[in-house]
Every structure is written in structure tokens, then in C-alpha cells.
Amino acid sequence: MTNLTRRTLMQAAAATGLAGAFGSRLAFAADEPLGITLVVPSPIGDVGWGHALSAGLEPVKAAYGDKVKVTVLENIMEGPDADRIMTKTVADGNKLLIAGSFGYQNGALQIARRDPGVTVLHASGFQVAPNFSPFAAKYFQGTYLLGMAAAALSKTGKLGSVSAFAIPELITSINAFALGAQAVNPDIEVSVVWVNSWFDPAKEQEAAKALIAQKCDVIFSNAQDTPSVVAACEEAGVYSFNLNSSMKKYAEKTYLGCVATDWSPFFLASVEAHLAGTFKGANAFLGVADKVVQVTDWNPAIPADMMAKIKDVETKIADGSFSPFTGPIARADGSDGVAAGATMTDAEIVAMDWHVKGVATPLPK
Amino acid sequence: MSMTSLLPTLVRRERASLKATLLAPPLALAAAILLNLGLYVLMGRDPAAVVHALLLEPFLSWSSFSEVLLKTGPLLFIAQGLAIGFRAKVFNIGAEGQFILGAIFASAIPIWFPQAAGGWIWPSMLLLGAIGGALWAGITAFWRVRLNANEILVSLMLSLVAAQLLYYLLLGPWKDPNGFNFPQSVMFQYDAMVPTLFAGTRVNVSLLIALALSLAAWIFMQKSFMGYKLQVGGLAPRAAGYAGFSEGRAIWLSLLIGGFAAGLAGAAEVAGPLGQLQRSISTGYGYSAIIVAYLGGLHPIGIVVSSLVMAAISIGGDNAMVSANLPIAAVRVFQGSLLLAYLVAVAFVRYRLEWPQITARSPS
Numbered sequence: 001m002t003n004l005t006r007r008t009l010m011q012a013a014a015a016t017g018l019a020g021a022f023g024s025r026l027a028f029a030a031d032e033p034l035g036i037t038l039v040v041p042s043p044i045g046d047v048g049w050g051h052a053l054s055a056g057l058e059p060v061k062a063a064y065g066d067k068v069k070v071t072v073l074e075n076i077m078e079g080p081d082a083d084r085i086m087t088k089t090v091a092d093g094n095k096l097l098i099a100g101s102f103g104y105q106n107g108a109l110q111i112a113r114r115d116p117g118v119t120v121l122h123a124s125g126f127q128v129a130p131n132f133s134p135f136a137a138k139y140f141q142g143t144y145l146l147g148m149a150a151a152a153l154s155k156t157g158k159l160g161s162v163s164a165f166a167i168p169e170l171i172t173s174i175n176a177f178a179l180g181a182q183a184v185n186p187d188i189e190v191s192v193v194w195v196n197s198w199f200d201p202a203k204e205q206e207a208a209k210a211l212i213a214q215k216c217d218v219i220f221s222n223a224q225d226t227p228s229v230v231a232a233c234e235e236a237g238v239y240s241f242n243l244n245s246s247m248k249k250y251a252e253k254t255y256l257g258c259v260a261t262d263w264s265p266f267f268l269a270s271v272e273a274h275l276a277g278t279f280k281g282a283n284a285f286l287g288v289a290d291k292v293v294q295v296t297d298w299n300p301a302i303p304a305d306m307m308a309k310i311k312d313v314e315t316k317i318a319d320g321s322f323s324p325f326t327g328p329i330a331r332a333d334g335s336d337g338v339a340a341g342a343t344m345t346d347a348e349i350v351a352m353d354w355h356v357k358g359v360a361t362p363l364p365k
Numbered sequence: 366m367s368m369t370s371l372l373p374t375l376v377r378r379e380r381a382s383l384k385a386t387l388l389a390p391p392l393a394l395a396a397a398i399l400l401n402l403g404l405y406v407l408m409g410r411d412p413a414a415v416v417h418a419l420l421l422e423p424f425l426s427w428s429s430f431s432e433v434l435l436k437t438g439p440l441l442f443i444a445q446g447l448a449i450g451f452r453a454k455v456f457n458i459g460a461e462g463q464f465i466l467g468a469i470f471a472s473a474i475p476i477w478f479p480q481a482a483g484g485w486i487w488p489s490m491l492l493l494g495a496i497g498g499a500l501w502a503g504i505t506a507f508w509r510v511r512l513n514a515n516e517i518l519v520s521l522m523l524s525l526v527a528a529q530l531l532y533y534l535l536l537g538p539w540k541d542p543n544g545f546n547f548p549q550s551v552m553f554q555y556d557a558m559v560p561t562l563f564a565g566t567r568v569n570v571s572l573l574i575a576l577a578l579s580l581a582a583w584i585f586m587q588k589s590f591m592g593y594k595l596q597v598g599g600l601a602p603r604a605a606g607y608a609g610f611s612e613g614r615a616i617w618l619s620l621l622i623g624g625f626a627a628g629l630a631g632a633a634e635v636a637g638p639l640g641q642l643q644r645s646i647s648t649g650y651g652y653s654a655i656i657v658a659y660l661g662g663l664h665p666i667g668i669v670v671s672s673l674v675m676a677a678i679s680i681g682g683d684n685a686m687v688s689a690n691l692p693i694a695a696v697r698v699f700q701g702s703l704l705l706a707y708l709v710a711v712a713f714v715r716y717r718l719e720w721p722q723i724t725a726r727s728p729s
Contacts, residue, residue: 037687073686075693079645080567080638081683084432089687091428102547103643126545166536166546196532196548353546363546364536 033069034275035094036060039086041101042199044074048225049198052244053100053123056263060271068271069094078103086111090118096274098267099123101198102167108132112281119274121267121284124169126350129281135266136169136350138287139243140176141317142259142295143220144324145310146241147180149256149298150218151188152306153239154181159190160216162207164198164223166364168352173243173259175356176324177220182358184306191216192361201228208232208240218256221247230255239299248297260296285346288318325349330357373718385714390660390671393707400706401699410691418689419681419699429680431566435638436676438568439464439630439647441575443654444672445582446626448663450619452586454599457620459505459520460627461651462527463498467628468635469531470497472642475557476539476550486556491571491632498628499621501527506620510613516620524651535644550642559636571633576669578626583665595619627651653679656704659711678703 038057040050057070071094076082082104086097090111095118099108102124112120112132125134150159159181163170174192181188191214193207204221205228211219212233221229221242227250233240234251241256248255266286273279286292295314298307316322325348327338332355338344344352355363398420405415423433443460450457457463471494474486504523508514535548544551559569586592598605598615606612630650635642657675661668682696 071687071690077645077648079643079648080435080634081648083638084680085683085687088684092688103549103645106552106640165548168545171546196536351545 032093033067034064034096034271035069035071035089035092036096036098036271037071037073037086037089037094038098039073039076039082039089039100039104041076041078041082041103042074042225044072045225047227047245047247047250049223049244050074050100050225052261053098053263055245056261056267057098059264060267063268064271083107083110090115095119096271097121119270119279121270124167128283131279131281133270133279133281133284135263135284135286137243137261137293138285138349139169139259139261139293140172140324140349141287142243142293143173144176144180144317145295145314146220146257146259147177147182148184148310148313149302149306150177150220150239150241151181151184152303153256153301154185154188154217156215156217157185157188158214158216159188159218159220160208160211160214161190161192161220161222162204162211162224162229163192163194163220165196166194168350170222171355171363172325172349172352173222174220174359175352178356178358179324179329189358189360190220192359194364195224198223199225201226204228205232209236212236212238227251239301246297255297255299256302257298258296260294261292262294263292265291283346283350285350288314289320331355332357332359332362371721373720375712375716376719378715378717381714382717386662389710389714390662390667390707393660393703393710394674396706396710397699397703400702401695404695404698405691408691408695410689414689415685415691418684418687418691419678422684422688423677423680428566429684431563431568433673433676433680434568434572435566436679437672438572438575438637439634439650440654440657440672440675441572441579441669442630442633443623443627443650444657444661444668445575445579445665446623447654448658448661448665448668449582449586449592449595450623451658452599452663453595453615453619454602455509455616455619456517457502457505457520457623458517458655459502459522459524459651460623460654461647461649462520462524463501463624463627464631464634464647464651465524465527465531466501466624467494467498467631468642468646469534469631470494470628471632472539472550472553472635475553476642479551479554482554482556484556486554487559487636490557490636491559491574491629494632494635495625495629498626498631499624501628502620502624503617506617509616509620516616520620531642531646532644535642539642541641548644552641553636557636558640559633567638569633569637571629571637574629574633578629579665579669586665591618627654653700656700660704660707675700 038053042050044050044054054072061070076085078101086107097120099122105122105125105127108120108122109127109132112129116131120132122134124136161174178190195203195207204224208219208229209232218239219233223243227247230240230242230247231250234254239254239256243259244261246258266284323343325344327342328340329338331337402412405412423429447457447460471490474490505516505520508519509516539550541549541551559571562568562570594610595615598610634646657672661671685691686693
């Protein structure tokens with residue numbers, strides 16, 4: 001496996017349905033189950049990032065049964081403790097480590113270097129090694145669609161986003177949200193509040209209320225592990241949506257939709273490659289086409305004609321005939337971002353450190 | 366005879382019991398273990414596996430034990446510094462903030478001079494960190510002495526300010542320019558790292574410095590006149606006042622020593638296992654060290670033992686999470702109940718139970 005492409009992921013998903021098909025490949029690991037450890041910095045809870053990662057391992061358990069042993073370690077603070085815990089879990093014989101936060105990067109990379117027999121999947125990072133794959137979701141494909149819906153429903157022409165950290169993954173989510181909205185209403189604006197935390201219910205709620213006070217009437221909860229923003233929006237009667245896993249039950253009326261992530265195709269493919277001894281570290285940047293990013297829980301308030309347009313764009317994103325980051329795109333500072341007709345490559349997208357025109361809040365520098 | 370008179374009463378001892386002083390920590394440990402074993406059984410975990418992971422594994426392999434030693438370092442630094450203040454009844458609760466300032470000050474060298482090389486770098490970082498911690502604690506001392514502002518509140522709240530200062534630096538001027546906006550600094554150069562003590566482990570020379578400081582703390586508290594004045598000030602403030610010992614000086618000295626030690630710990634952490642400045646540099650060392658200081662009876666030698674015990678429990682807690690599938694909350698309950706058990710046990714150092722005399726009633 002040279003790269004995690006859509007095809008290999010699909011093959012893996014199909015293969016796991018027929019556990020017998022790769023029985024021979026498992027021969028060398030006959031009795032020992034493969035130990036898989038997921039480490040996340042926040043609580044697993046019912047919603048959010050950690051929950052989505054943990055849920056992505058369920059199909060792995062279902063497909064491999066007692067051939068895998070899954071351990072989930074939540075609330076592990078980034079730093080020396082995380083390094084030790086990851087080292088310990090590998091020393092305990094777990095051979096597949098899923099390091100679920102960018103802050104685990106250096107420690108996890110050292111583990112991968114020390115022991116070539118270990119496979120490490122690392123969330124949101126940028127380092128690659130033969131047995132070390134960074135993985136990230138193309139959230140922007142989903143947030144573009146929600147941007148279209150938001151523009152159709154917004155009365156004030158002002159959208160907001162409560163966002164965790166100003167890293168490329170989250171910047172692109174906001175940019176695509178703005179671009180999707182501008183495709184419907186070119187004058188629409190997006191304001192952003194950076195809370196600089198993955199998990200801080202009080203701060204997130206405060207930020208949401210501040211955006212609502214500024215007349216933003218659709219709020220994007222960008223990478224929060226708590227339903228605070230979504231719940232605050234329900235209370236104020238403005239639309240909201242979030243990433244990773246559905247928070248509909250916290251906002252029955254005003255929940256616009258969820259840019260859900262299903263990591264199971266990626267995890268299944270990685271487990272299969274690890275067991276077959278063919279794992280090869282590569283940047284896994286996965287989206288709608290890989291079935292990793294899916295928009296769910298669409299709000300019925302979205303007008304039917306808009307919904308049809310959204311579905312049309314979704315199909316084009318899935319088959320690769322459309323990318324949200326297709327020029328002409330101007331930067332927030334007025335300079336040229338993407339030339340007319342050009343499309344940003346994945347490599348350019350994962351390093352995106354500028355906002356598109358229409359994002360009113362300057363990036364923290 | 367009413368029910369209440371059947372209950373024992375606490376009676377103050379004529380003098381602290383030596384037996385109780387020595388017995389209190391191990392009894393507290395035993396009580397906490399027993400209580401929590403019950404909890405693990407209720408949670409459906411195998412208590413033998415939990416005990417093995419929690420209490421034995423940290424000592425069973427050199428790699429585990431070296432991690433215990435690594436974790437002992439910062440606890441030992443901070444607790445020794447705090448204990449001196451606590452004995453003078455100056456309650457510096459903000460060691461966490463002083464730790465962060467120590468880390469920030471120390472990081473200034475590798476962040477501003479990433480190309481610098483030479484054996485002077487890491488010692489200067491430790492020194493700068495210690496100064497940073499002392500300066501931060503100095504703010505608390507200043508307000509306490511000048512305005513009689515409560516040092517518990519001021520130092521605690523300054524910890525929150527320190528964390529915000531750290532976040533500001535990492536999101537702004539000190540962010541790694543090639544780090545894709547991730548809130549962390551550049552990785553430090555080789556010479557900005559404290560040399561390791563044992564090859565293959567993360568234990569570094571700062572542990573020896575912590576032990577040397579423990580000895581210095583012992584000499585200071587037991588042998589020096591200044592240490593004596595601090596203790597008298599804590600035990601009998603009015604007597605100390607009559608003897609001409611200045612309260613202001615005691616407050617300044619207590620807080621500066623506490624801040625110096627906590628800052629040193631913070632510096633040793635970024636120049637040790639971290640190797641860069643990042644958001645989560647402390648796993649609550651500043652707060653755990655308060656427990657460590659009291660568990661060690663505020664005595665420099667006791668603190669060496671208690672910091673080792675606390676570090677072992679912490680490593681054991683991580684092990685229990687990884688190997689025995691214990692949730693992190695249960696690990697924290699264990700640490701909390703240990704302090705609670707100790708506080709109860711320590712009451713018996715100064716007090717004893719007196720049972721009411723029950724006169725046998727003769728059958729009528």
C-alpha cells in the first residue's frame with residue numbers, strides 16, 4: 001500500500017466483511033490479538049472529537065473480534081505524561097497506536113522511530129515516517145455545504161464561528177464555510193472567535209453569546225468537544241452546526257447539520273495493512289470521497305431548492321469534479337489567493353495559513 | 366445515658382506523639398488503598414491487577430522506576446520550597462504559576478538564541494527559570510506585605526494569569542514559525558537540554574540538584590538562625606514579633622524561596638522531558654506539591670520520601686489506566702483520598718481519642 005487512497009480504503013472495508021479472505025495473512029500473528037490503543041486529550045463522552053475516534057474503532061472490533069484488543073485512554077494531557085503513557089502502552093505489547101491530538105506528535109514520532117514494528121496514526125500533524133501516518137479530515141468539504149445552507153437561512157448576512165486553534169485544518173474549515181456561503185450570497189461575512197482550547201465549555205458558550213450579540217445568526221462550532229456552543233445557539237434561537245459527531249439532541253430546533261467524521265474506513269485499512277505487514281506511512285487526508293466526512297442531520301428548514309443544490313455540489317465533491325478551493329479566491333487582506341481556474345492541491349490546503357475574503361476577523365499572528 | 370456521650374471525644378495531647386507522627390503517613394496510605402480497593406471491586410475491576418499496576422509495577426522495572434524518578438524531580442523542588450513557607454504559615458498556593466513562569470524564563474534562551482551552543486546554556490536556563498519563579502511569587506509577597514492581601518488568593522489567581530501569559534506567548538511572539546500555527550515553540554537545541562543522568566532514560570541532572578536543594582533546605586530550617594526565625598514566626602507570631610523578627614521579611618523570604626524552587630522545576634521540565642515550550646507543561650505539579658509537602662510532614666527529609674511516593678502513585682495511576690483499564694477519574698479519587706486519609710491521621714498526632722467511661726449497670 002503506497003498511499004491511502006479512496007480505492008485502498010474501499011478495498012479494506014470490503015475485505016473486512018470477509019474476515020476469512022485474509023486469514024492467511026494473519027497467520028504470523030496467530031494467537032496474539034493486535035493491541036490497538038487510542039489516546040485522546042479530552043473525555044470520550046457522548047459527542048465530539050474523541051467520541052468520533054473511539055466510535056471509529058467499533059467497526060474494527062466488529063470485523064476482527066478477538067483478533068484485536070482495543071484500549072481507549074481519555075483525558076491524557078499533552079506533554080511528558082502522554083509520552084510516557086504512549087511508551088507504556090507500546091511496551092505492554094500494543095502495536096498500533098492512535099495518537100489522537102497534534103500535541104502528541106513528538107512523543108509518538110519517537111515511539112515510531114524506536115520500534116519499526118509499531119504503527120502510529122497521528123491526528124492533525126505534519127510529520128511522516130515509514131510507520132507513522134498523520135491523518136486529518138477534509139472538514140472543508142462538509143463546511144462548504146453548510147456554508148451554502150447557512151447563507152440560505154441567514155437573515156442578517158452575518159455568520160460566526162467559535163473555533164479552537166488557528167491551525168490549518170480549522171482555518172480551511174472556516175474558509176470553506178465562508179466560500180460556500182458566498183456562493184449563495186456574495187456579500188456574506190464570517191466572524192471568528194478563537195477560544196484556544198479543545199475543551200472549555202464556559203469559554204465556548206461565552207464566545208457563542210458574543211457572536212450572537214454581534215447579530216451572527218448561524219454559528220459554526222469549529223472543533224469543540226462540548227455541546228456548549230450548540231446549546232447556547234438553541235437557547236438564543238440561532239442556527240448552529242459542528243464537526244465530528246452529531247449534537248442534534250442538544251439543539252432539536254436549530255441544529256443545522258453535522259459535518260460528521262467516520263474514521264472506521266481509515267482505521268480498518270490501517271489495521272489490515274499493519275497485519276499484512278504492508279503499512280506505509282503517508283499523509284492521510286480524507287474526505288467525502290473516502291466516506292470519512294459525511295454531512296448528516298440536515299435541518300428540514302433548509303429550502304428544498306437549496307437542498308437540491310447542496311446535494312448536487314456534494315456529489316461533485318465526492319466524484320472529484322469540484323473543490324471548494326477553486327479560484328478565483330481572494331485573501332482577506334485583498335491580495336490574490338488562488339488564480340481563476342486553479343485549484344489548491346492537498347499539500348497547499350494542509351498548510352493554508354490565510355483567510356479568504358469575507359472572513360472578517362484577522363488570523364492571530 | 367444519651368447516645369452522644371457514648372461517642373469518643375478528641376482530647377489534645379500534652380505533646381505531639383512521636384509514634385503517631387511516624388505512623389500517620391503509612392497508615393493513611395494503607396487506609397486510602399483499602400478504601401479504593403473497595404471502589405475497584407464495585408467498578409468490576411480485578412483488584413489484584415489494579416494493585417499490581419498501581420503500586421508494584423512502578424518499582425518492578427528500571428524503565429518504570431526511572432519514570433518515577435523523573436516525576437519526583439519537579440515535585441521535590443516545589444514541595445521543598447513550599448514547605449519552608451508553610452512552616453512560617455505563609456500559604457503560597459500559586460506554585461503552579463511560578464512553575465509556568467520558570468518555564469517561560471528558561472525558554473527565552475533557546476527561543477531567542479536557537480543557534481547558541483555551549484555547556485553554559487542549560488545551567489543559565491535553570492537559573493533564569495528560578496529567577497522567573499521568584500519574581501512571580503514576589504508579586505504576591507509585595508501585595509501581602511503592602512496591602513495585607515491574602516497570599517492564598519493572590520498566588521492562586523496569579524497562576525491563572527501565568528497560564529494566559531504562556532498561551533499568549535505560544536500563540537504570538539514565541540510560536541514556532543514553521544509549526545503550522547500550532548501553539549508551541551521551536552524544539553530546543555541539544556545544548557539547551559539538561560544532560561541525562563542514566564542512558565536510555567529521561568532522568569536528568571536536575572534530580573541531583575533537587576536532592577542537593579533538599580539538603581540545603583534541611584540545613585536552612587534546622588541549623589540556620591533565619592530558618593529558626595521563620596519557624597517561630599509560624600508557630601508563635603506574637604512571640605516572634607516581641608523578639609523583633611519582622612513578619613514582612615518572613616513573608617518575602619517564604620514566597621521568594623517557594624517561587625525560586627517552583628521556577629527551577631518549571632525550567633527543568635522544559636529543558637528536560639519537554640524540550641520545547643508548549644501549552645501543557647505542568648500536569649498540576651504546583652498543586653500536587655502541596656500534598657507532597659504536607660505528606661512529608663513539612664520536613665525536608667520527609668518530603669524526599671513523600672515526593673517519591675506521590676510520583677510512584679502517579680506513574681502507577683498511568684499504568685493502571687493503560688494496563689488495568691482504570692478510568693483517570695478513579696486514579697484522581699485515589700490521590701484525593703490519600704490526602705484526606707493523611708489529614709485525618711495527622712490529627713491523631715496532636716489529639717487522641719478518649720472513650721467515655723461506661724459504668725456497668727448491675728442487674729436489678
